[in-house]
Every structure is written in structure tokens, then in C-alpha cells.
Amino acid sequence: MTLLERALSKEHHDVLDRAETFTTETLAPRAEEIEKTREFPRDVVEAAGDAGLLGILIPEEYGGLGGDFVSYCLALERIAEESGAVAEIIQGHTFAMLPILNFGSDEQRERLLPKMVAGESVGAMLLTEPGAGSSPTELQTVAEATDDGYHIYGEKSFGTNAGVADVHLVVARKRPQPEDSHGVSVFIVPSPEDVEGFTFERGEYLGMHGHVTGDATFEDVAVDADALLGQIGGGFRIAMGTIDMARTGLGAIGLGIGRAAFDEAVDYAGDREQGGKAVGEYQAVQVLVAEMDSKLESARNLVYDSAIRIADGEGDTRVSSRAKFTASDAAEFCARNAMQIFGGKGYRTDYPLERYYRDARILSIIGGTSEIQKTTVASEALGL
Incomplete structure (x- = not known):
């Protein structure tokens, strides 16, 4: 037994047991098929939700386990032994949930998190751009304010789960900018199937088959005022937090x-x-x-x-x-x-x-x- 294993609590072992059962009974029989077909394994994501593995870091009030970050890493390591792609899907999904938990309104948390924890809804964070990388000061995607919301224009690349996600957190520069803010903001955008002007082209990559990423384009994508996550100009803190x-x-x-x-x-x-x-x-x-x-x-x-x-x-x-x-x-x-x-x-x-x-x-x-x-x-x- 390693020093780490000796230090694990009952809660840590519970998460490890959940990960072991999920990996052995659900993921292992599907891993090679996911690799060969390259299809996004939504059924496996849902099974991970049923096992409680999507909500390890999410409080119980939203259906999560309320666990700590050690528990999260223990589960992710075990899942990655069987499928790096599924582990990365869960990683991308988790880091779309956390900004909603940490910066979302009560309404946003109550509306979005229970479904995401259950695996009924998949999340993605879209920060990187073709000409700017992940530098917030160089991002070109903009959100034009209207009387009833925002219209988003721009391009994003490399977001884990992009296109297949039901909840996309899009980092964009609001226009017009308030005098006291020169930064970027984050906006919640649904699936491309649910909004006009949002298109996605999947990229094919050397590894992590089944993990979906690629190029997202926003051409006059209209979202309501409540699509704003957190405060105007708070996008850097949200994305990098x-x-x-x-x-x-x-x-x-x-x-x-x-x-x-x-x-x-x-x-x-x-x-x-x-x-x-x-x-x-x-x-x-x-x-x-x-x-x-x-x-x-x-x-x-x-x-x-x-x-x-x-x-x-x-x-x-x-x-x-x-x-x-x-x-x-x-x-x-x-x-x-x-x-x-x-x-x-x-x-x-x-x-x-x-x-x-x-x-x-x-x-x-x-x-x-x-x-x-x-x-x-x-x-x-x-x-x-």
C-alpha cells in the first residue's frame, strides 16, 4: 500500500469503488468500439452520470457527491487506464460545470447543473481561437448587446465536447464595453441543433478517438440576456479560475x-x-x-x-x-x-x-x- 493509499478517506475509497465498477462493467466493453468508430459515446457519459462520476466536485444539492479534488483525480486516473478519450470527455465536461457552480446565478445553477451531473446534458468551454490561442487580450469573438440579449460573432477551436455539448460556455468580448471593463465575458450557448448561426466542424485527430473537438463558428447567434455567466468583464477570471x-x-x-x-x-x-x-x-x-x-x-x-x-x-x-x-x-x-x-x-x-x-x-x-x-x-x- 502506498503512502497515498494509506491517507485516503472512506469517501475517497467510495469514489474509487464507483470508478472501478463503472470502468469494469461499462467502459471496458465499449473502449475498443469507441476507438474504432470515433463516435461520441453519449451512453457512456450517461452511465458515468448514473455512477456519480460527473458530479464528484458538485454539491449534493445539485445531485453531486460533494467530494474533493483528490477524489476527482483518483476517478479520472482509473477511467483513463481504460480510455483516455472518455477521461478527457469527463474532464472537459467537469470544467464547464465548475464555472456555472462558481459564477452562475441561482437560476442558472438550478437549471443546468442537475442535468449535467446526471449526464443528461454535456458541457464544453470554448476559449481558444484560431488567431489568438487562449490569450484573452487577443480574442476576436464578440457579443453585441441588444435590447433583449446578445448576438455572438466569431470562431473558436479545440474546445473539448464542442458541437456535441448541450451547454457551451463561450468566451467573448462584449460590445459596447463598459467604461470600467476592457476584458472578456462568458456566455452560455446551447447546442448547434438548438440555435441558428452556430455551426461546428469536427476535426480528426491522431488520438483520443471518441473525444470530439474542432472548429465552432458563431454567425449572428442570438441568446437571451440571462445567457451571461457572472459579470461583464469577468471572463478571464471565469476561464482561468x-x-x-x-x-x-x-x-x-x-x-x-x-x-x-x-x-x-x-x-x-x-x-x-x-x-x-x-x-x-x-x-x-x-x-x-x-x-x-x-x-x-x-x-x-x-x-x-x-x-x-x-x-x-x-x-x-x-x-x-x-x-x-x-x-x-x-x-x-x-x-x-x-x-x-x-x-x-x-x-x-x-x-x-x-x-x-x-x-x-x-x-x-x-x-x-x-x-x-x-x-x-x-x-x-x-x-x-
């Missing part, structure tokens, strides 16, 4: 993918014979296993250090950034070297290792590249 949590959650996904690859490699090395002895008896293979194990456990310590701090209300950007890039690197390292241990079989598509490798690769890019994370850590350490 959970950044430490989001980066740590991505780290937990990396741990799950890395663990799946590691376990496959260890099992194969123990069973596969070459030259009259198990592959795992060769020193070259043992070196790879030792490095994989060490990198994975080092990353786990950093991820849960960040998760515990967040749960205690002491989230730290330096801590979450180093957790994110370390876990991303560990996931890719484990997937790549598991393939090496398998030899030619590891490169075959009827083995899961190539999926782990493709899924792991994106983690060093989304949520801020590993280079950005390292710059953040260095800047904090150097006091820059």
Missing part, C-alpha cells in the same frame, strides 16, 4: 494512460519467452521497466501533491504546472517503451499500446504545452 485544477486533472489522465501501458509491458515481459527465458529476465528490458516505474511514481507524487493542495484550498500554479508536464512526459515515456518491450507486436493495431501512445501524445500539448508549463515553473522559482 480553475486552471490549476484543469492541469492537475490532465496529469491524472496521464497517470492512467501511463499505468495502463506499464501494466501491459510488465505482464508481457513476464509471459513472453525469447531465447529460452522470459523477456523480463533480460537486463535491457529490466532497465526500461525500472525507468517506467520510477517516472510514473514520481509523476503520481507530483499530481497528488497538487490535488491535495487544491482540496485544501491551497492550489499553486507552480505545483500544478510541474505535475502536468511531468505526468504528460511519463505517460508518453511509458507508452513508447512498452511498445519497445513488445517489439513488433507493440506496433500492431490489434494491441492497445499504439492507442496509449497516441492518446498520451496530446497531453503535452493541451491545457498549455509542456514548454509553457516549464516556463511557468521556472518563472515562479526565479521570482520573475
Whole structure:
């Protein structure tokens, strides 16, 4: 038993049990089908809602578990062992719910959160733009104020669950701007099927099949006045308010993918014979296993250090950034070297290792590249 496992509470173990049951009974039988068809697995999302795994961080009054961030990471890690795509879907959905919880009106919370917790409604956050990245000062999407609401114009890219979501949080610049606000705001927009002028083109990506993202276009999309989330000009705070949590959650996904690859490699090395002895008896293979194990456990310590701090209300950007890039690197390292241990079989598509490798690769890019994370850590350490 690890030090982390010894420190887990009854509530943590309850969430782990929920994640184990969901992963074993629902996700495992569907994981390969999701990978092959690339279809958004709405039924699996609904099952995750039934298991309570979508509302871990949401208070009980809205149907959630009222759990802490350690519970969330434990569940996400376990789910990612079976499907990185489903783990990322849940991550994107969760970080659309949290702004509603933290900044929404009573009416917005009561109307939206119970359905999102149950998996009946899917959420997405749309921040990134083709020409601006995720920099709020350069965003070009605008929301023109009208007598009864807003008309939204612009383009967004890379939002997890975009297009298939029922609730899109769109970061845009309100016009006209109040004199005391030069920032961006967040507006709640329904599914493209429910509003005119909202179109979505899905992108096809190397990994995370079943996870939907792509390019969203808003051409005179009309929303009511109550579509505003929080205050005018408060969009940066809303969009970035959970950044430490989001980066740590991505780290937990990396741990799950890395663990799946590691376990496959260890099992194969123990069973596969070459030259009259198990592959795992060769020193070259043992070196790879030792490095994989060490990198994975080092990353786990950093991820849960960040998760515990967040749960205690002491989230730290330096801590979450180093957790994110370390876990991303560990996931890719484990997937790549598991393939090496398998030899030619590891490169075959009827083995899961190539999926782990493709899924792991994106983690060093989304949520801020590993280079950005390292710059953040260095800047904090150097006091820059």
C-alpha cells in the first residue's frame, strides 16, 4: 500500500469503488468500439452520470457527491487506464460545470447543473481561437448587446465536447464595453441543433478517438440576456479560475494512460519467452521497466501533491504546472517503451499500446504545452 493509499478517506475509497465498477462493467466493453468508430459515446457519459462520476466536485444539492479534488483525480486516473478519450470527455465536461457552480446565478445553477451531473446534458468551454490561442487580450469573438440579449460573432477551436455539448460556455468580448471593463465575458450557448448561426466542424485527430473537438463558428447567434455567466468583464477570471485544477486533472489522465501501458509491458515481459527465458529476465528490458516505474511514481507524487493542495484550498500554479508536464512526459515515456518491450507486436493495431501512445501524445500539448508549463515553473522559482 502506498503512502497515498494509506491517507485516503472512506469517501475517497467510495469514489474509487464507483470508478472501478463503472470502468469494469461499462467502459471496458465499449473502449475498443469507441476507438474504432470515433463516435461520441453519449451512453457512456450517461452511465458515468448514473455512477456519480460527473458530479464528484458538485454539491449534493445539485445531485453531486460533494467530494474533493483528490477524489476527482483518483476517478479520472482509473477511467483513463481504460480510455483516455472518455477521461478527457469527463474532464472537459467537469470544467464547464465548475464555472456555472462558481459564477452562475441561482437560476442558472438550478437549471443546468442537475442535468449535467446526471449526464443528461454535456458541457464544453470554448476559449481558444484560431488567431489568438487562449490569450484573452487577443480574442476576436464578440457579443453585441441588444435590447433583449446578445448576438455572438466569431470562431473558436479545440474546445473539448464542442458541437456535441448541450451547454457551451463561450468566451467573448462584449460590445459596447463598459467604461470600467476592457476584458472578456462568458456566455452560455446551447447546442448547434438548438440555435441558428452556430455551426461546428469536427476535426480528426491522431488520438483520443471518441473525444470530439474542432472548429465552432458563431454567425449572428442570438441568446437571451440571462445567457451571461457572472459579470461583464469577468471572463478571464471565469476561464482561468480553475486552471490549476484543469492541469492537475490532465496529469491524472496521464497517470492512467501511463499505468495502463506499464501494466501491459510488465505482464508481457513476464509471459513472453525469447531465447529460452522470459523477456523480463533480460537486463535491457529490466532497465526500461525500472525507468517506467520510477517516472510514473514520481509523476503520481507530483499530481497528488497538487490535488491535495487544491482540496485544501491551497492550489499553486507552480505545483500544478510541474505535475502536468511531468505526468504528460511519463505517460508518453511509458507508452513508447512498452511498445519497445513488445517489439513488433507493440506496433500492431490489434494491441492497445499504439492507442496509449497516441492518446498520451496530446497531453503535452493541451491545457498549455509542456514548454509553457516549464516556463511557468521556472518563472515562479526565479521570482520573475
